[in-house]
Amino acid sequence: MGITKTQIFTERQNDLAQFFKVLGHPARVAILQYISNQNACICNDLVEEIGLAQATISQHLKELKSIGLLNGEIEGKSMNYCINVERWTAIQNELNLFFNTTKSNCC
Amino acid sequence: MGITKTQIFTERQNDLAQFFKVLGHPARVAILQYISNQNACICNDLVEEIGLAQATISQHLKELKSIGLLNGEIEGKSMNYCINVERWTAIQNELNLFFNTTKSNCC
DNA sequence: ACTTATTATCGTAATATTGCAATATATAAA
């Protein structure tokens, strides 16, 4: 037990859950907000800004990258992470589709 | 370690993350979709429909209730869970606000 | 080549989540 039974759900259900899950941590929400405000970022800034260890920030960035939300560009000896706006919008649309088609009133 | 450092984030960041997190499991996505299609549901249906044990379904329903997404009405000896459309829409709006204000292009 | 600065990865401890059997609770029907 303890393992999510991915195989009993549809691919779409798993995908939707995955998007939600990646966004479901306050550090990742904060990272996205910060990057958006700065219009760029280097990971080192984030460590100071967010207040988590560098290794932890790096791990969160990796998860955001895993669903394509962030693009990382090497800029000299630092990394420039930025939001992949196309992907961002695509995921927003997916989630809205879910919200709009899963809304029924019975009682 | 291992504990999320809630106190270093804003209330809004924690709330947003909590909404995302609750939706971040395929069983809960599937439950919402099923309830929406049926316009009602009793938990027993869900056990057969989703394919998880009754105790597990009950736990997932509890989490969905925890952010106000589901209303449960006792109907005879069974429960009638339905989507709280007002809350549903409110959360959708919150998430869209986040998506719309956290979208910047730099590279 | 050496040093410095930045980010990634590894290993590990603490905590959280998932899932289920067993049990408790509650209501309806007999």
Next chain:
DNA sequence: TTTATATATTGCAATATTACGATAATAAGT
């Protein structure tokens, strides 16, 4: 009141996540 049915709760095992120190990898400047 007993029995059957439906849902909730408890306890526990397996797995996942979070966080961080230590260390590796990479690139720039000296």
